[in-house]
Amino acid sequence: MIVGKASWFFENEPVIIATGVTGGPFEKNGKLAEDFDLLYDDLWMGEDSYEKAHRLLIDEACRIALEKAELTKEQVNFMIAGDLINQITPTSFAARSLAVPYFGIFGACSTSMEGLALASFLINGDGADYIVTGSASHNAAAERQFRYPTEYGGQKPPTAQWTVTGAGYAIIAKQNEKYSEKPKITAATIGKVIDMGLSDPFNMGGAMAPAAADTIETHFEETGRNHEYYDLIVTGDLGKIGRATVLDLLHSKGIHIPEEKFLDCGLMLYKEEQPVQAGASGAASSATVIYGHLLKQMNYGFYKKILCVATGALLSPMTVQQKETIPCIAHAVSIEKNS
Amino acid sequence: MEKRLMLFIFSLSVLLFGCSTVNDTPETRSSLVRTSNPNPIAVNNKDEKLVGDIKETALSIDGIYDVAVIKGEAKDCLVAFKVHHLERFRMKKIEKQLTKELQKQFKDLSFTVSSDFKIFLEAVRLNEKVEKENLSKEKKEKRLQEIIKLSREKT
Amino acid sequence: MGKNNKTPEQKQYEKLEQQHETKRPVLKNCIKAFFVGGTICAIGQAVSYFYIYFFNFTEQTASNPTVATMIFFSMLLTGFGVYDRLGQFAGAGSAVPVTGFGNSVISAAIEHRTEGFVLGVGGNMFKLAGSVILFGVFSAFVVALIKTIVIQWFGGGFQ
Numbered sequence: 001m002i003v004g005k006a007s008w009f010f011e012n013e014p015v016i017i018a019t020g021v022t023g024g025p026f027e028k029n030g031k032l033a034e035d036f037d038l039l040y041d042d043l044w045m046g047e048d049s050y051e052k053a054h055r056l057l058i059d060e061a062c063r064i065a066l067e068k069a070e071l072t073k074e075q076v077n078f079m080i081a082g083d084l085i086n087q088i089t090p091t092s093f094a095a096r097s098l099a100v101p102y103f104g105i106f107g108a109c110s111t112s113m114e115g116l117a118l119a120s121f122l123i124n125g126d127g128a129d130y131i132v133t134g135s136a137s138h139n140a141a142a143e144r145q146f147r148y149p150t151e152y153g154g155q156k157p158p159t160a161q162w163t164v165t166g167a168g169y170a171i172i173a174k175q176n177e178k179y180s181e182k183p184k185i186t187a188a189t190i191g192k193v194i195d196m197g198l199s200d201p202f203n204m205g206g207a208m209a210p211a212a213a214d215t216i217e218t219h220f221e222e223t224g225r226n227h228e229y230y231d232l233i234v235t236g237d238l239g240k241i242g243r244a245t246v247l248d249l250l251h252s253k254g255i256h257i258p259e260e261k262f263l264d265c266g267l268m269l270y271k272e273e274q275p276v277q278a279g280a281s282g283a284a285s286s287a288t289v290i291y292g293h294l295l296k297q298m299n300y301g302f303y304k305k306i307l308c309v310a311t312g313a314l315l316s317p318m319t320v321q322q323k324e325t326i327p328c329i330a331h332a333v334s335i336e337k338n339s
Numbered sequence: 340m341e342k343r344l345m346l347f348i349f350s351l352s353v354l355l356f357g358c359s360t361v362n363d364t365p366e367t368r369s370s371l372v373r374t375s376n377p378n379p380i381a382v383n384n385k386d387e388k389l390v391g392d393i394k395e396t397a398l399s400i401d402g403i404y405d406v407a408v409i410k411g412e413a414k415d416c417l418v419a420f421k422v423h424h425l426e427r428f429r430m431k432k433i434e435k436q437l438t439k440e441l442q443k444q445f446k447d448l449s450f451t452v453s454s455d456f457k458i459f460l461e462a463v464r465l466n467e468k469v470e471k472e473n474l475s476k477e478k479k480e481k482r483l484q485e486i487i488k489l490s491r492e493k494t
Numbered sequence: 495m496g497k498n499n500k501t502p503e504q505k506q507y508e509k510l511e512q513q514h515e516t517k518r519p520v521l522k523n524c525i526k527a528f529f530v531g532g533t534i535c536a537i538g539q540a541v542s543y544f545y546i547y548f549f550n551f552t553e554q555t556a557s558n559p560t561v562a563t564m565i566f567f568s569m570l571l572t573g574f575g576v577y578d579r580l581g582q583f584a585g586a587g588s589a590v591p592v593t594g595f596g597n598s599v600i601s602a603a604i605e606h607r608t609e610g611f612v613l614g615v616g617g618n619m620f621k622l623a624g625s626v627i628l629f630g631v632f633s634a635f636v637v638a639l640i641k642t643i644v645i646q647w648f649g650g651g652f653q
Contacts, residue, residue: 153581
């Protein structure tokens with residue numbers, strides 16, 4: 001049901017019945033290693049190109065999610081997913097082997113929540129029984145597309161972020177008594193593209209912050225909720241700079257979220273000593289942390305209601321070279337759990 | 340990562356030290372950093388006095404502290420010199436000045452003046468050889484011509 | 495949207511954002527670059543003397559094999575995955591010497607190996623270094639042209 005202009009309430013409460021989260025070597029050394037279902041020791045993952053390794057991450061994440069949900073792929077109606085690489089080929093190639101009817105979506109690093117919102121809407125409206133959704137990214141594949149070759153010795157500024165190698169996939173299903181204990185999706189707000197005129201591709205957090213702030217503000221306005229409704233508000237990959245800026249922006253708009261309730265996936269993944277500059281980024285940043293870490297925390301009862309805001313910078317290497325500014329987007333999905 | 344780095348350093352050192360078979364004396368080897376002050380060489384013994392004078396003339400130029408001289412049978416004469424490190428900026432000028440001075444004082448000789456360390460090193464090596472074993476005139480002259488040819492190489 | 499016509503809102507945001515932006519440690523970077531760059535050049539000098547001592551090269555002719563050797567070293571370090579870490583630490587210190595040039599060629603070659611030898615390695619090897627070669631050659635041409643003209647006009651009086 002639509003509320004306001006861009007928000008949905010899901011009165012039938014679709015549930016996340018299972019997740020599959022895979023990661024690479026850098027994530028293995030990170031803070032959240034035990035929240036991953038499968039971790040690879042090197043970036044190649046036994047494949048002969050980074051793009052194939054990227055596809056493998058998605059393949060495995062889907063397989064694990066299906067296994068945990070005790071479903072076969074024939075039972076799944078749709079797959080809604082995407083990634084960052086040219087024409088989202090890794091996801092499409094994974095969809096080829098999965099052979100499930102497929103929506104390919106691109107929302108840069110906001111893909112995870114875009115997929116989750118769409119999947120929830122379809123399930124809520126009786127459009128499907130099971131949907132697999134998620135997003136993925138691969139550090140080396142993204143580096144070579146958006147920046148320089150992996151082994152190139154250029155210096156990255158402290159505002160740069162580290163692309164996560166990983167995939168986070170979830171299976172969304174209709175609510176029934178079997179799943180009453182599972183986390184359910186209650187609302188979503190679709191963001192609009194916002195461009196605040198920043199053009200530095202090595203400072204994505206700063207560019208994406210206004211989009212995140214706007215979506216959070218819209219969400220509160222349209223759903224009538226406020227930050228006290230949630231135990232936790234988590235953003236996708238804003239990093240140090242973006243997170244501080246969003247807090248500032250929201251303060252100036254009269255939304256006073258306490259610092260400890262406002263986390264960023266990009267700052268949760270890695271240890272302090274890992275050389276990631278301002279934090280993690282990439283489509284897998286929000287997907288792996290939310291589907292891996294945060295849903296587990298909800299199952300343990302640490303959080304009851306969380307608002308996930310995944311942010312994406314809608315740039316391409318070409319627009320950067322043509323000196324265009326970076327348009328950004330953010331989507332918010334609220335996940336709750338019955339006590 | 341450490342293992343790879345170790346392997347790299349190991350192979351590098353093998354590569355570098357594997358070649359050190361040239362039998363230089365310690366004095367020759369350290370001629371890069373020390374003043375080696377080699378005796379001037381004259382292919383023909385009658386030029387002994389002349390080469391001494393040439394060396395003195397070269398050393399009198401401001402900035403030059405080490406000179407090697409080889410005088411051939413005919414008119415050829417090789418002068419290799421080293422300058423103090425901070426004088427390297429004026430090396431081209433010093434070379435010109437030296438050439439001019441030598442040509443003025445020893446009109447009937449044809450000089451090859453070089454600031455190149457390689458040329459100096461070869462002169463020192465020849466000097467070493469001359470002192471150790473009694474080289475024939477032909478051999479000295481041949482080596483001198485080789486060094487002169489080397490100093491003319493550009494690339 | 496061009497860079498110059500920003501709305502007041504965008505300008506205001508830019509100001510706000512800059513308060514949170516981590517500044518580049520310029521002085522620290524310069525010092526690191528100085529020492530790492532200096533070390534690389536010292537190694538190059540050592541290689542150069544190695545050629546002078548053990549092979550028939552003069553100071554002038556030793557530069558060619560020295561450059562080749564330094565690029566060979568940087569190739570090994572790039573292949574072992576060390577050079578990009580060094581680059582993150584040293585910045586210009588490892589980018590400006592010829593080893594940085596080697597690294598940019600070799601990293602691109604490794605990167606595009608998966609697309610085959612002709613269109614992948616061959617076509618992309620000079621992706622980063624190509625502009626160095628182009629503008630290096632072009633600026634050398636311009637400088638030589640200016641020198642020639644000056645000598646023609648002033649009869650070499652400047653030498």
